[in-house]
Amino acid sequence: LSAIQQxxxxxxxxxxxxxxxxxxxxxVVAHGPPAVISHFSLDSDGQLQSKGTKVLSGSxxxxxxxxFSPDGAKIAFASKRYDQYDLFVMPVEGGIPERITFAPTTxxxxxxxRKGDKILFSSRRLFDYPMSNQIxxxxxxxxxPFRLTDFFAEEIxxxxxxKSYxxxxxxxRFGRTGYRGSLQSDIWLWTPxxxxxxxxxxxxxxxxxxxxxx
Numbered sequence: 528l529s530a531i532q533q534x535x536x537x538x539x540x541x542x543x544x545x546x547x548x549x550x551x552x553x554x555v556v557a558h559g560p561p562a563v564i565s566h567f568s569l570d571s572d573g574q575l576q577s578k579g580t581k582v583l584s585g586s587x588x589x590x591x592x593x594x595f596s597p598d599g600a601k602i603a604f605a606s607k608r609y610d611q612y613d614l615f616v617m618p619v620e621g622g623i624p625e626r627i628t629f630a631p632t633t634x635x636x637x638x639x640x641r642k643g644d645k646i647l648f649s650s651r652r653l654f655d656y657p658m659s660n661q662i663x664x665x666x667x668x669x670x671x672p673f674r675l676t677d678f679f680a681e682e683i684x685x686x687x688x689x690k691s692y693x694x695x696x697x698x699x700r701f702g703r704t705g706y707r708g709s710l711q712s713d714i715w716l717w718t719p720x721x722x723x724x725x726x727x728x729x730x731x732x733x734x735x736x737x738x739x740x741x
Contacts, residue, residue, distance in 0.1 A: 546593035546602065553578075553619060555602055557591045564593075564604075566619065579621070592635040595619070596667070597643045603627070603636040603667075614648055616667060627669050634663070637682055641689035643667065649681055659698070678723065681712060684736045691718045693726075693736035 544557040554567040554575070566578040592605040592612075602619055605612040614627040614636055628634050630652040638647045646667055649660040659679035665672040675683075682695035697712035707730045714733045717723040727733045 544591040544593045544604075546595055548595045548599040548619070549597060550599055553595075553599060555593050555595075555619065557593050557604060564602075592637075594636045594638055594646075596639050597641055601643075601667075603639065603646050603648075605633075605635045614646060614665070616646070625669070627665055627667075628672065637662070638685050639667070640664075641685055641687070647675060647683050647685065648672075649683075662694070676717070680715075682734060682736060684738055686738055691716060693717075693738060694723065695734045695736055696723065 546555045546557075547553070548555075552568055554569065556565045556567070567575045568578055570576055592603075594603050596602070600619060601616055603614055603616050604624075606615050606624070607613075609626075611631055612633040612635060613629065614634055615624040616627055617624040627646065628648070628650075630650065632651045634648050634650040634652070636646055636648045639645065640647070644667055645664050647662055647664050650663045650672075651658060651660055652663065652672075653661065653674065660681050661674055661678070662676040662680050662683045663672040664675045676694075678696070680694045680696045681698075684693045686692065694715045694717055695712050696715050698710040711730065712732045712734050713725055713729065714727045714736050715723040715725050
């Protein structure tokens, strides 16, 4: 990924997020400011092949938090073009980004449902700062979001069968260098209808949950 970021940064601003498509054949890099998305494919030798660079908006200061849809055809990302980070969706091959959320607070996409019909995102829309995020769900084509978790969580990843979730629960603000305490982020597993189960118990920050293919 560091090589991808180096290649992408030749033509755009500082790389902020790297996302790989579900089949491993496409790579998208978000830069900013200004917000630019670079699209690459990986050939059989693992070499980058540029598929173009897209400016999200001439006035958009930055965009990040890219997640691919399960079929790899679309990406969801966060953009600050309307003062707060909102969710947007656009085709990987290019097009006009569609705004999905409109709340006056930061909202960052985390994952898609396995069917690709919903986007899961972190938000403080019910309890704004200094409270922690909760996970919300919204239709991929827009609509009224609903709260997926009734507990605080910063990140979420949907299991391959779509029935369970891996979450990062706790403070994941890395600026708190050297902090050790009960607010530290750990990884938890959760199946709706039951209580979350803690998986990691480390004095450092455990973040970015993900699942293996099997």
